[in-house]
Amino acid sequence: MKLCTCVNFLVIVTTFCSILSKVNSSKNDTNSYSFVLACGATNNATDADGRIWSPDSTYLSSSSSSNSITSKAKYQDPSLTSDIPYMTARIFKTQTAYTFPISPKSRHWIRLHFYPSSYDNFNCSNSFFSVTVGEFTLLNNFSASIIAQALTQAYIIREFTLVPLQTSTLNITFSPSSVYKDAFAFINGVEIVSMPEIFQAATMVGFTDQTTDTQDSFMQTMFRLNIGGQYIPAGNDSGLGRIWYDDAPYLFGASFGITSVANNSLKIAYPSNLPEYIAPVDVYRTARSMGPNPDVNRNYNLTWIFQIDANFTYLVRLHFCDFEMKRMNQRVFNIYINNQTALEDVDLIALYAAQGVPAYKDFVIYATAQPGDDQEMWVALHPSDKTRAQFYDVILNGLEIFKINDTTGNLAGPNPVPSPPPVLATDSQPKPSFASNKTSKKGIIAGSVVGMAAGFGIVLGVLAFVKRRKNMSNGGNKSSRGGWLPIYSSSRTTETRTTISGKSSRSSHISNMGGGLCRRFSFDEIKHGTKNFDESRVIGVGGFGKVYRGEIDGGTIVAIKRANPSSEQGLHEFQTEIDLLSKLRHRHLVSLIGACEDNGEMILVYDYMANGTLREHLYKHNKPPLSWKQRLDICIGAARGLHYLHTGARYTIIHRDVKTTNILLDDKWVAKVSDFGLSKTGPNLHQTHVSTMIKGSFGYLDPEYFRRQQLTEKSDVYSFGVVLFEVISGRPALNPSLPKEQVSLADWALHCHRRNTTKEIVDPHIKGEIIQECLKQFVDTAVSCLSDHGTDRPSMGSVLWNLEYCLQLQSNPDGPKVVAEQKANDAYAMHTELLSIEEEGGEGQESEDHSTEAAFSQIVNPQGR
Structure with missing residues (x-):
């Protein structure tokens, strides 16, 4: 091996050993106490993970208790893994503080749990507040409701780590906004966990000779991922109550690499200078790598993208454990953060000359963004060329990202969708009393309410x-x-x-x-x-x-x-x-x-669309479930709208953002496609596609469009296939809280179809309504929409015909199939006839009097024009 390569290895060994030796002094620290509180509860309660939550009233002064009320949520979202602590809340109309007795020399985790539901006379969309600890601001102008909508999540957890406060009491103060009328604060659960010191000086990215001391900083946990593995609940963490999430939703592009699990016969052996509470063994037993093909690996990086708050400093912690390689120089790789080299020539076996030895490395980077710039962090790994390693590959087991407080002691970032403020408190209208029954009467979500792009984890940053x-x-x-x-x-x-x-x-x-x-x-x-x-x-x-x-x-x-x-x-x-x-x-x-x-x-x-979005009638809302017949009618209506865009308008129009939040329902439950902000005019007769930057929503994005940046109307067909599976399953397109193989609805549905277990994903509300022949036809149609290559997908006209056929099978279960086919042909013929009339006379309004039961004599080609 070349001398320079050996020097590189020695530098890496020195770096890793240095950080591990500094942590060693904390190894004997234990989690000596904790407070786990269900706010608003009256008795101890046990959550789904077996943890016991106590009432919070003990930690409020008598005056604070009288200035707050307790309330029970009116509706339990199906995605809540446990009703503890989320179904009860404590609500504050004035500044109020919890007080906890603590050890003055310990670092602590603080976890705040929010479920922005409806509580008696309080609507959480009016809740704006701040949370402070001494001179440090954890949250400011915080709206759990806005964030939950942006992330399409039912509940929000915010985790912070506090430096030793040198005092025997910890005060967490909740302050309703004084700017917004009727603003209030609320909280569902509070955790305070004493913790050992797990942070030391870290290398600054871009300044290899400089380090930043993070021991004196408050931090917010932004992301904590079990790379290549499954969700790890708090009860399975190594004594610190952390939650580790699947990394799949944050991967960039279609190059997911491969996941691997350590052989059961191989023991994950923590070195003597690395405490086991740094990360649980389940993190180190799973990994993601690039795969065995060196030619493929040379052409891409294994990359994760995260939505962050700009103009803060971040600590990025990477966890490693190579349980596959046995010798030095078999797998050597480089680490990049935000397009900057963080560390070169990482050879994990060179550190310990053994398999299955955990390690981690910290980096600090300042993330800036100008107005209009994307506020993202990119973490990427790529094989090293210099060392000529045996395998051209990378590996990562775990990833944590922490935001560090700024010079003013602030950790708070903006709400993901800044919006015009509510009525100012200086308004001349009288302010209702604390016990007022007056509520904000929200209308039903209306036309063109666009779905939020997936949030912090699910926003596409791919224009560059x-x-x-x-x-x-x-x-x-x-x-x-x-x-x-x-x-x-x-x-x-x-x-x-x-x-x-x-x-x-x-x-x-x-x-x-x-x-x-x-x-x-x-x-x-x-x-x-x-x-x-x-x-x-x-x-x-x-x-x-x-x-x-x-x-x-x-x-x-x-x-x-x-x-x-x-x-x-x-x-x-x-x-x-x-x-x-x-x-x-x-x-x-x-x-x-x-x-x-x-x-x-x-x-x-x-x-005005009186019945709101299709999504809110499928999940995450307290709405009566739609019947199967209603769902079929809505799918047919949306397919007609998309088919018109593709074939009936003067030019082909590609919607580019088909999803359940962009399908609206009027007062008669007629489906209407909305939100054309991303739409593009399609290719002309001499083109097969439109080359364009990638836009859309995670979970619905055509993988071929993503890979090649070539947009066709078949990209809409793919997205509509995901919508069809949402309709039949009653679950979102992406759900990071599920096991990794189920996170993506499209992937999971295709997996179930291959195993002939599609019935497992059918919404229980409609499972008893669906005729078997109708279910098979519907699922086959949705599966064909999700074909990896656009040329293998049906046209929207074909999709529409198949949905019409599904409706006839459902409506006439005992009738001959040839009759159902004839009626589907007739319904499709009526639709295409109306398109022809509109095209001849310019874009017009399709008749509202037609019926899918009406007959035309001709048999039409369901492939469309």
């Missing part, structure tokens, strides 16, 4: 894909990070910007787009229709902004979507919606009535 991939493959040591594409095109004329929002103050875009077919509203009309954007009229929140229930023209109910005034991110969506929807009219597309851009605003006005 090509540039970043090249940088990382070439060593990843470029310090600057590529941003999102600019909002304003250089081809646009010069505009003035308002000082408030930075948006254009011109008012000519509406008239220039949509062929002059889009009605223009004045800002005064919009304010009047929403009662000055009264918070009681908010019926939804999306990436574009808030959606209000409004009135126009003397009483017509509409949905009004207002762009967030502090962001420019909705400009392209605003333009695309106007340009497309003003020219499209179809029974199964949401109708755009008009728009407003006065005063730098971006506001869209739609038909």
